[in-house]
Amino acid sequence: MSEENKHIDPDPRETQEWIDSLNSVLQTEGADRAHFLVEKMIDHARRQGVQLPYSPNTAYLNTIPVSRQQPYPGDRQLERRIKSLIRWNAMAMVVRANNEVHGIGGHISTYASAATLYEVGFNHFFRGPDHASGGDLIFFQGHASPGIYARAFLEKRLSETHLKNFRRELRKGGGLSSYPHPWLMPDFWQFATVSMGLGPIMAIYQARFMRYLIDRGFRREAGRKVWAFLGDGEMDEPEALGAIALASREKLDNLIFVINCNLQRLDGPVRGNSKIVQELEGVFRGAGWNVIKVVWGSEWDALLEKDDKGLLAKRMEEIVDGDQLKYVVEGGSYIRKHFWGKSPKLLKMVEHLSDDELWRLKVGGHDPAKVYAAYAHAVAHKDQPTVILARTIKGYGLGEAGEGRNITHQQKKLNEEELLYFRSRFDISLTDKETVKAPFYLPEKDSAEMKYILERRDALGGFVPSRSETSEALEVPDINDWPELIEGSGERAISTTMAYVRLLTMLTRDKKIGKQIVPIIPDEARTFGIDPLFRQLGIYSHVGQRYVPVDSDQFLFYREAKEGQILEEGINEAGSISSFIAAGMANSTHGLNMIPFYTYYSMFGFQRVGDFMWAAADMRTRGFLMGATAGRTTLAGEGLQHQDGHSHLAASVVPNINAYDPAYAYELAVIIQSGLEKMATDQEPVMYYITLYNENYIQPRMPKDVEEGIIRGMYKLRDGKLGEYPRVQLLGSGPILREALAAADLLEKDWKVDADVWSVTSYSELRKDAEDKTRWNIFHPDEEYQVPYVTKCMEYARGPVVAVSDYVRLVAEQIAAFIPNAFTPLGTDGFGRSETREDLRSFFEVNRYYIVLAALNALAKEGKIELSEVKQAIKKYKIDPDKPNPRNT
Ligand SMILES: Cc1ncc(C[n+]2csc(CCOP(=O)(O)OP(=O)(O)O)c2C)c(N)n1
Ligand SMILES: [Mg+2]
Numbered sequence: 001m002s003e004e005n006k007h008i009d010p011d012p013r014e015t016q017e018w019i020d021s022l023n024s025v026l027q028t029e030g031a032d033r034a035h036f037l038v039e040k041m042i043d044h045a046r047r048q049g050v051q052l053p054y055s056p057n058t059a060y061l062n063t064i065p066v067s068r069q070q071p072y073p074g075d076r077q078l079e080r081r082i083k084s085l086i087r088w089n090a091m092a093m094v095v096r097a098n099n100e101v102h103g104i105g106g107h108i109s110t111y112a113s114a115a116t117l118y119e120v121g122f123n124h125f126f127r128g129p130d131h132a133s134g135g136d137l138i139f140f141q142g143h144a145s146p147g148i149y150a151r152a153f154l155e156k157r158l159s160e161t162h163l164k165n166f167r168r169e170l171r172k173g174g175g176l177s178s179y180p181h182p183w184l185m186p187d188f189w190q191f192a193t194v195s196m197g198l199g200p201i202m203a204i205y206q207a208r209f210m211r212y213l214i215d216r217g218f219r220r221e222a223g224r225k226v227w228a229f230l231g232d233g234e235m236d237e238p239e240a241l242g243a244i245a246l247a248s249r250e251k252l253d254n255l256i257f258v259i260n261c262n263l264q265r266l267d268g269p270v271r272g273n274s275k276i277v278q279e280l281e282g283v284f285r286g287a288g289w290n291v292i293k294v295v296w297g298s299e300w301d302a303l304l305e306k307d308d309k310g311l312l313a314k315r316m317e318e319i320v321d322g323d324q325l326k327y328v329v330e331g332g333s334y335i336r337k338h339f340w341g342k343s344p345k346l347l348k349m350v351e352h353l354s355d356d357e358l359w360r361l362k363v364g365g366h367d368p369a370k371v372y373a374a375y376a377h378a379v380a381h382k383d384q385p386t387v388i389l390a391r392t393i394k395g396y397g398l399g400e401a402g403e404g405r406n407i408t409h410q411q412k413k414l415n416e417e418e419l420l421y422f423r424s425r426f427d428i429s430l431t432d433k434e435t436v437k438a439p440f441y442l443p444e445k446d447s448a449e450m451k452y453i454l455e456r457r458d459a460l461g462g463f464v465p466s467r468s469e470t471s472e473a474l475e476v477p478d479i480n481d482w483p484e485l486i487e488g489s490g491e492r493a494i495s496t497t498m499a500y501v502r503l504l505t506m507l508t509r510d511k512k513i514g515k516q517i518v519p520i521i522p523d524e525a526r527t528f529g530i531d532p533l534f535r536q537l538g539i540y541s542h543v544g545q546r547y548v549p550v551d552s553d554q555f556l557f558y559r560e561a562k563e564g565q566i567l568e569e570g571i572n573e574a575g576s577i578s579s580f581i582a583a584g585m586a587n588s589t590h591g592l593n594m595i596p597f598y599t600y601y602s603m604f605g606f607q608r609v610g611d612f613m614w615a616a617a618d619m620r621t622r623g624f625l626m627g628a629t630a631g632r633t634t635l636a637g638e639g640l641q642h643q644d645g646h647s648h649l650a651a652s653v654v655p656n657i658n659a660y661d662p663a664y665a666y667e668l669a670v671i672i673q674s675g676l677e678k679m680a681t682d683q684e685p686v687m688y689y690i691t692l693y694n695e696n697y698i699q700p701r702m703p704k705d706v707e708e709g710i711i712r713g714m715y716k717l718r719d720g721k722l723g724e725y726p727r728v729q730l731l732g733s734g735p736i737l738r739e740a741l742a743a744a745d746l747l748e749k750d751w752k753v754d755a756d757v758w759s760v761t762s763y764s765e766l767r768k769d770a771e772d773k774t775r776w777n778i779f780h781p782d783e784e785y786q787v788p789y790v791t792k793c794m795e796y797a798r799g800p801v802v803a804v805s806d807y808v809r810l811v812a813e814q815i816a817a818f819i820p821n822a823f824t825p826l827g828t829d830g831f832g833r834s835e836t837r838e839d840l841r842s843f844f845e846v847n848r849y850y851i852v853l854a855a856l857n858a859l860a861k862e863g864k865i866e867l868s869e870v871k872q873a874i875k876k877y878k879i880d881p882d883k884p885n886p887r888n889t
Contacts, residue, residue, distance in 0.1 A: 012309075056282035060275065060316045062364060063292045066301050069373040074123050076368060078452050082154065083119045084426035085441050085449065087112065087397060089150035091414070091422060092438040093166045098412045099438075104167045105178065109395035109408040110231070111147030113262040113365070117229065117390055118147060120371045121258075122464070123456045125379065126227070129468065131461025133222035137210075137589055138464055139203045141229045141260060142179040142194030143409075148465065149176050152188070153440065154453055155463055163440050182467055182588075183618045183685075190467045190588065192618040195611050197237025200257065202578045202615070203228035204247045206589070207255035207385070209582035212540055213590060215562050216515075225379060226255050232276045233265025241283060243575050247385040248288030250542055255385040256378045260365065262394035263321045266409045272322035277389045290384040292374045295391045297362030303349055311346055315339065328393050328404030332359040365390030397425050414438075471587035473683055475512050476676040479707075482506055485669040488701035496734075497628055497692040499665035499699060501529050503672060504597060508537055508565065513595065513680060518583040520567045520598040522576040528599055528628045528692075532556050538564030573604050577612040584621035584687070593680050595623060602627025602691055603642050606650035613687075617654050620685035624675060625657075630691035631806030632828035633840035634735050643832025648811045651689040652764035659689040660762045661805060662710075663737035666702035667761055668692075670710040693806075695735045695837065710759075712789050713766035718744060720754030726864040727754040727799035728855040729821065733761070736806050736846055743802075743851035750876070751856060751869060756797060760805070763814045766790040770818035794819040800858030802826065804846050822862065824854045830887040844886050849877035 009015055026034045046052055094106035111118075121138075129135040140148055149166065152158045158176070165175030169184060177184040179194035193199035207226040213219045234240055247255055261277050263269055270276045277293060284291045295316075296304070307313060319339065327335045332355025340346045340358075350358060364370045371390065378386040395401070395408035401418040402408035414422065416436045422428075423435045430441065443449045457463055479486055485499055508517045525531045538561035545560040567583075569576040576598055582589075583596035605627050606613060613625070629635045632645030651659035658675070662668045668690065675688040709715025718741060720727055728747065732740030737759050744755035760766070770788035777785055787795070794801070800822035803812035809827035816823045828844040841847035856873050859865045874881060 009310075056285045057278050058281065058293070059313055060278060060295060061293070061304070061313060062295055062370060064294075064370075064373045064377060068377075069369065070376050072369050072372050074368075074372075074456075075452065078448055079119060079123055079368065081427075082123075082449050082453060083115050084428060085154060085443065086119070086147055086150045087115050087426055088422070088428045089153055089163065089440050090115075090146035092440055093146050093150060093163050094412055095414050095419075095438050096164065097166045097168070101168075106146060106167055106412055107143040107409065108146070108411055108414075109398065109402055110141060110143035110260075110262075111145075111150075112396045112398060113392040113394045114141060114144050114229065114260045115147060115396070116366050116368055116371055117258055117260060117392070118144070118151075120368050120375060121227065122151060124372060124460075125375050126460060126464045127224070128457060128460050128462030128464050129466055133224045133461075134219070134590070135461060136224055136464070137190065137203075137206055137226045139191045139193050139199045139226070139228040139230075140180055140189075140465065141231055141234075142196075142199075143231070144229065145176075145179050148180075151453075152463070154442065154450070155457065157188075157463055160440055160442075180465075181618050182620055186620065187467055188465055190465050190619075192615045195615060196231065196234040197239035198612060198615050199228055200230055200234070200237075200240040201243045201574055202581055202612075203257070204243045204252070204255060204385075205575060205578035206582045207247065207252045208250055209579060209586070210254055210590075211250065211252065211542055212567070213586070213592070215540070215542060216565070217563065218592060219590060223379075224254060227258065228256070229258050229260065231265065232259055232261040232263065232270045232280070235259065235276075235280060236265075236270070239574055243572075243578070244284060244287045244289065244385075246575065251383045252385045253382050256375075257385070257387040259387060259389050260392055261389050262365075262392045263325055264394045264404070264406070264408065268406045269321050269325055271320075272325075273320055275321050277391060280387070280389055284387045288384065290378070290381050290386040292377060292386060292388045293391075294364035294367075294370045294374045294388060296364050296370075297367035298369050299361045303361075306349055309345070311343060312349065315342055315346060318342075325404050327359075332356050335359060363391040363393060365392035366396060397422055399425065467588050469587045469683065470591035471593040471683065474516065474593050474680040476673065476680050477507070477510050477512070479666075479669050479673045481510075482669050482673075485665045485699075486702045489665065489699040491698070493696040493698050494665070495692075495694045495696050496662060496665060496668055496699075497528050497694050498696075499668055500599075500626065500628075500692050501532075503669060504530070505533065505536070507597075508533070513676070515565075516592070516594050516680075517565070518567060518579075518594050518596040519565065520569065520576050520579050520583070520596055522569050522573050522600055522604075523571045524599070524601060524628070525566075525568065527601075530599060533566060534568075535559050537566050539566045539568045540564035573600060573609050574612065576600065577609045577616070580623055580625070581612065581616045581619060581621050584616065584623035585619050587622070587683065588620070593683070595676065595680055597624045597626055599626040599628055599692075601642065601644075602630040602647050603644040605644075605689075606647045610650055613654060613657075616687065617656050620656075621687060622679040622683075622685060623687055624672065625651075625687060625689045626692055627689060628692040629694055630661075631693050631695075631734055631736075632832045633837055633844055633846060634693045634695050634806050635832075636837045636840060637834050638832075639834040640831045645806060645828035645830075645832065646808050646811075647689075648691065648764070648805075648807045652767070652811070652814065654687075656685055657687045657689050658762070659764045661691045661733040661807070661811075662761050663732065663734055663759055664702075665699040667710050667759065670702075670707050671761065674711050691734060693735050697735070697738060709793075710761050711765075712769065713762040713764075714758050714760045714790065714793055716756060716793070717741070717759045718755075718757040720744070720748070720756050722748055722752065722754040725752050725754045726859050727756070728859065729794065729797045729799055729801045730755050730757045730851060730855065731760045731801060731803035731812065732757065733759070733763075733805040733807075733812075736804050736841075739841065739846065739848045740802075740804055740851055742848040743855070746848055746852050747855060751852070751865070751873070753855065753859065753865070754799075755855070758793070760803065760812075763805075763811050767814040767818075770815065774818070788818050790815050790818050791820070794821055797821065799864070800824065800855065800862065802851055802854045802858065804851055806846065822858050824858055826850060826854060828886075830885075830889065849873075849879060853877065853879060 169175035
């Protein structure tokens with residue numbers, strides 16, 4: 001049947017007979033039997049060779065028929081008044097902020113479209129933190145924040161000063177952040193959602209992590225839900241839809257998406273030429289979700305009931321979103337002509353309605369009865385996640401000022417006329433004179449509205465959103481618990497990755513914190529040698545293991561288990577970091593101190609999912625980001641897209657990430673131990689980024705008194721041996737530290753130059769300390785000068801400095817301004833390529849010979865040696881002076 005002919009019925013009588021039979025089954029035997037019969041017919045037709053094209057869609061109607069709609073339990077009148085006040089205050093907040101400071105920004109239209117979606121939730125569904133279940137986790141649509149603040153104002157959680165200071169966070173008395181930012185409002189917001197697309201996928205993994213905690217016995221099933229309120233435009237972000245199959249595969253019936261389908265995004269329609277609701281229905285149904293469409297309000301029920309020929313349903317099907325937006329803007333007579341005017345029968349259906357009444361026929365997302373029915377079904381639904389596709393109008397109530405218009409998203413100011421219209425539309429009891437000043441409206445303390453608000457929230461377990469940290473501090477192991485790492489590897493050459501795997505194994509066995517460790521891996525465990533943990537800890541799977549793994553005869557088989565501890569996320573960095581976030585913020589969402597170790601290819605970290613890391617930082621996530629196979633020259637062979645020489649630069653700009661680039665196993669142990677202490681014992685909102693390498697070498701025993709230096713960022717590893725000769729300072733990190741040590745030997749042997757060697761574990765930690773001290777000195781000119789740690793290290797260190805790492809030069813340059821000595825950074829700027837380590841280090845000019853050359857050059861510049869010696873070195877080490885710069889090749 002062609003798409004166009006599908007609504008034309010050549011034999012209505014026959015059709016009716018079939019429908020009547022189905023109706024009788026529905027009445028006598030119920031929906032399940034009817035469903036069975038229909039499926040059987042379809043199956044039979046297919047077996048007869050009939051081509052039935054797949055359609056993921058149902059009609060453009062509400063999913064829940066009137067007959068299955070529960071009665072509304074609340075006081076509709078009172079709830080409308082409350083909602084109107086919130087609408088008003090949300091609008092006033094934005095308008096006033098922009099009247100005061102032009103361009104301060106804010107959004108009116110998003111909340112205007114979503115008010116009913118939220119208010120039904122606040123009054124009847126959202127469980128607060130004091131609820132016996134522990135409370136729901138709610139992702140609020142970032143641009144709807146004014147409405148959420150406006151409600152908190154009525155709840156007396158925020159003051160008028162707060163509202164006045166919307167988007168003025170530095171003002172006296174405190175301000176409100178533009179969007180949900182737990183970093184800035186740590187008692188209020190739970191989740192950072194405003195970078196579109198991150199919310200949906202993070203919500204999915206929050207729901208999955210909630211399950212994980214239940215399956216592992218940390219928490220019991222109590223009906224907690226994760227709600228994610230999302231924009232329809234937002235669903236174009238690949239991350240938004242990228243993990244929906246996981247949610248259905250894992251049967252996450254604790255997850256509810258509410259997509260605010262106002263059909264518009266920032267510039268214009270989301271899908272002018274088709275229907276976003278239908279498109280999303282298809283996508284989610286195809287992925288196995290329970291889809292509830294809330295398209296039409298109750299006023300349409302009677303009309304649809306009269307629609308025995310299906311003409312109205314057909315007309316609803318025909319129109320595209322572009323048409324629907326035009327109806328909103330043009331009003332009743334246009335709607336009569338262009339929507340109903342398609343056929344005389346349709347026109348007749350609405351002849352009893354005025355133009356204004358036609359225009360006021362609500363869409364589903366603005367009808368509390370329809371929204372309530374959808375939520376009630378969603379929370380009761382089993383074995384599938386639910387998505388509610390709620391049709392709304394962007395800028396609802398703004399009238400000419402932006403209702404349904406293309407400019408609506410950016411609308412921040414209303415003129416007097418528009419304010420008066422808004423006031424009247426929502427029956428706010430303000431005089432004209434008052435209205436034009438856009439005052440905040442707070443009803444009397446003992447008014448019915450205020451009582452109702454508090455009663456409802458009280459019944460549901462307290463206010464949302466609200467964030468608190470209730471986890472207990474944990475005692476963490478001491479480095480002496482890990483002698484293997486501290487005492488060196490003896491004769492055995494091992495990599496820092498191997499040392500890390502040992503450490504992780506010991507950590508998971510630790511009596512105090514072992515169970516709380518959450519290892520997360522995106523299909524790379526074998527690369528890093530973490531696979532032995534599969535057997536030992538098990539890979540988490542809600543359904544356990546329903547098959548015999550191919551390697552079942554081996555000791556270290558691929559073991560999936562319901563109580564498995566490892567989150568093996570597949571080739572999915574965005575999902576893995578979302579799991580990391582869910583685990584790392586469990587202190588606020590579950591009152592549990594969980595410690596995620598997310599181990600991944602360092603190249604596919606900050607540059608692939610950097611925005612998640614920024615959001616994680618905002619949400620005060622704790623945990624270890626372990627960038628494995630790091631280093632542009634250390635990861636040999638893999639080439640340009642794999643060899644990471646810059647993640648440390650990206651890490652260095654996230655304020656609450658401490659980034660380290662250790663060379664030795666004992667350094668790694670000291671860093672992780674101090675990180676554990678910070679996160680689990682002191683409960684600081686800090687993440688650690690640590691690079692791990694796969695080059696094997698003998699791991700030395702930890703020298704005395706180096707722990708503080710390791711944590712602060714550098715310590716001296718080797719003293720020059722010669723004494724009175726010219727001297728240089730060599731700084732090395734990661735495996736390249738060993739090139740610095742080799743260079744020191746060459747300098748002494750070949751050139752009679754004395755060399756001290758320092759291990760730099762963190763340039764960014766050194767810089768942060770130096771910047772703090774410098775800043776303090778500037779502000780306190782007459783007080784004792786504070787010397788940065790890095791400056792102190794170099795205070796008595798004679799001679800020029802050469803700093804080398806497997807990262808771009810800018811990483812080392814972070815400290816250049818804070819040391820008095822001449823400074824030459826060497827690094828791996830440029831594209832990586834497939835080669836051996838040795839050749840790569842020569843190509844990028846970071847091996848021992850280039851270090852020697854840089855050192856001699858610096859000494860010659862200072863007049864400490866002859867220039868001729870530099871030339872000799874070039875010759876001796878066969879360095880081609882005309883070699884092109886690796887950055888440009
Ligand atoms: C990743 C990202 N890109 C762009 C933006 C800028 N932006 C903010 S809101 C918006 C439109 C939102 O449309 P929609 O998701 O439909 O939400 P609505 O306001 O219509 O409810 C855009 C593009 C953003 N916040 N995040
Ligand atoms: Mg939208």
